[in-house]
Amino acid sequence: MGKVHICDHPLIQHKLTYIRDENTTTKDFRALVDEVATLMVYEITRDLPLEHVQVKTPVTTADCQVISGRMLGLIPILRAGLGMVDGVLKLMPAAKVGHVGLYRDPDTLQPVEYYVKLPTDVLERDLLVIDPMLATGGSANAAIEVLKRRGCTRIKLMCLIAAPEGVASVQKEHPDVDIYVAAVDDHLNDHGYIVPGLGDAGDRLYGTD
Numbered sequence: 001m002g003k004v005h006i007c008d009h010p011l012i013q014h015k016l017t018y019i020r021d022e023n024t025t026t027k028d029f030r031a032l033v034d035e036v037a038t039l040m041v042y043e044i045t046r047d048l049p050l051e052h053v054q055v056k057t058p059v060t061t062a063d064c065q066v067i068s069g070r071m072l073g074l075i076p077i078l079r080a081g082l083g084m085v086d087g088v089l090k091l092m093p094a095a096k097v098g099h100v101g102l103y104r105d106p107d108t109l110q111p112v113e114y115y116v117k118l119p120t121d122v123l124e125r126d127l128l129v130i131d132p133m134l135a136t137g138g139s140a141n142a143a144i145e146v147l148k149r150r151g152c153t154r155i156k157l158m159c160l161i162a163a164p165e166g167v168a169s170v171q172k173e174h175p176d177v178d179i180y181v182a183a184v185d186d187h188l189n190d191h192g193y194i195v196p197g198l199g200d201a202g203d204r205l206y207g208t209d
């Protein structure tokens with residue numbers, strides 16, 4: 001079963017509080033989501049393999065380490081996942097970005113796919129699926145399925161807030177995928193919204209409703 005990593009660093013938790021706050025403006029919401037995405041990358045990249053290299057310092061030769069040639073791919077789920085991409089790219093500037101467009105049908109809560117564009121070398125990359133919200137899990141499961149159908153195998157999922165129902169669903173459908181979240185909330189309400197959550201992530205990022 002995929003592990004759930006809670007990114008509980010105080011800076012992340014502090015910023016998440018203001019992301020949740022309904023009085024936070026669109027401009028601040030966007031900036032905070034970007035910042036938390038950057039901070040979460042520390043936890044997500046903790047298992048990247050290192051290799052030894054030597055560098056000459058002005059004083060002597062030093063035995064050092066560098067990340068050993070892993071190629072990364074970011075897969076934001078449109079729309080709301082886009083709000084976290086730049087934050088992740090700050091620490092992974094060489095990553096390529098693929099896009100999976102899904103929206104949740106408001107009546108059935110089922111994901112509807114409308115766009116997929118992936119890097120041509122996606123099979124060679126470690127992939128990070130990005131979406132602020134993991135509610136029923138339908139969208140994340142569908143995006144991961146899009147990748148697996150094409151043969152991708154090394155996949156992680158990054159979200160700001162998850163519902164227990166969404167975590168359980170991804171763990172059941174994709175037991176090989178580790179999940180990184182800033183918080184696991186209480187439950188889903190009758191409309192499939194995370195409680196207490198932050199409301200509609202896409203609307204709050206882009207000022208729509």
Ligand code: PRP
Nearest residue numbers: 078079080103104135136137138139202
């Ligand atoms: C939101 C969110 C996730 C999805 C989560 O997107 O960004 O993609 O809902 O819900 P689920 O786990 O129940 O599938 P939405 O469908 O509102 O689309 P948007 O990003 O275009 O606003």
Ligand code: URA
Nearest residue numbers: 135193194199200201
């Ligand atoms: N999508 C959102 O944007 N928010 C939720 O709480 C659930 C799904």
